[in-house]
Amino acid sequence: MKAARFEGKICLITGGTSGIGYEMAKRMAEEGGRVIVCSVDKNIQEAVQALSQDGKYKVEGLHCDVTDKLQRLQIVGYINETYGRLDVLCLNAGVPGFKGSQFYMDEEHYDQTFAVNVKSVLFFAKDALDLLKKATDGGNILVTSSLSGVMPSKVLGVYAMGKAALMNMVKWLAIELMDFNIRVNAIAPGFTRTEMTADEFKIGIDKILHPRFTTTPDMIASVACMICSKQDGSFVNGETLVLHGGESYPKFKINKQKL
Structure with a gap:
């Protein structure tokens, strides 16, 4: 039997229609939460149907480009009018950005990567602050960072730089919001099987690690x-909880039997 840690909680998850965000939404809904997922995914309602198990769980889906202030405010306004508070805010939406030598990247790629991965996190938290202050027994903000924030890759340098920025951001926000009974933390996953890492798994990263x-x-x-x-x-x-199974420890890095 599932625990009911989110019974009656209002939970908003950005990037909640696939990968880690989808599984967050699934667990919170199964544990009694009323979950709102927002995404730019055109198939958002299909994800909602799967998450809700045809109405068994309380899940809604709303379109939102997290870099668009008006769209963020529309989401916040809807939650305010419908529920009057927000208990959990999972800021999970992200993009990998330019892959390859970062010196071949143009400024447009840089700006877009930081707009989604860093700027939107700060400003979505800001936009939702008044609702989080009304949380039933303390608000929660959870940010999805990455192992690359502590172990950068030369082919994803700007992505890694942004994820490192998030780790510092949660420390500052935790101090800033402590007096409002709002906790702020981050998770930093290592290699995880998602759409974002599909290319790496196609070339056999799981055979090397x-x-x-x-x-x-x-x-x-x-x-x-x-x-x-x-x-x-x-x-x-x-x-920031780094979730990598020990990957950052060089002694255990390579599965030599697979080479």
């Missing part, structure tokens, strides 16, 4: 839900 170093979105979501729940995560604040 030790099996412990690749994971699935549901495993990441289980930790995310622990952090966001009052029962299990109330003492976690201003932290």
Whole structure:
């Protein structure tokens, strides 16, 4: 039987129609939460139908480009009018940005990557602050960072730079919002099987890395839900949990039997 850590909670998840965001939404809904997923995905209603299991769980889907202030405010306004508060805000939407030598990247790619991965996180938190202050027993903000924020790759340099910025952002926000009884944390997944990493898995990254170093979105979501729940995560604040199975430790890096 599933726990009910999110019973009656209002939970908003950006990028909630696929990958880690989808699994966060699934778990929170299964544990009693009323979940709103927002995404630029054209198939958002199909995701909602799957998440709700045809009405068994309380899940809604709303279109939102997180870089668009008006669209963010429309989401916040809807939640305010409908529920009057927000208990959990998972800022999960992200893009990989330009792949390859970053010196071949133009400014447009840079601006877009930071607009989605960094700027939108800060300003969505700002836009939703008044609703989070009204949370039933303390608000929660969870940001999706990445292992690349501490182990940068030369082919995803700007992406890694943005993810590192998020780790610092959650520390500052945790201090800033502590007096409002709002916790702010981040998760930093390593190689996870999502649409964003599909190319890496096609070329066999899982054959090079030790099996412990690749994971699935549901495993990441289980930790995310622990952090966001009052029962299990109330003492976690201003932290980034790096979820990589030990990948950052060079001694265990390569699965030599697969080479």
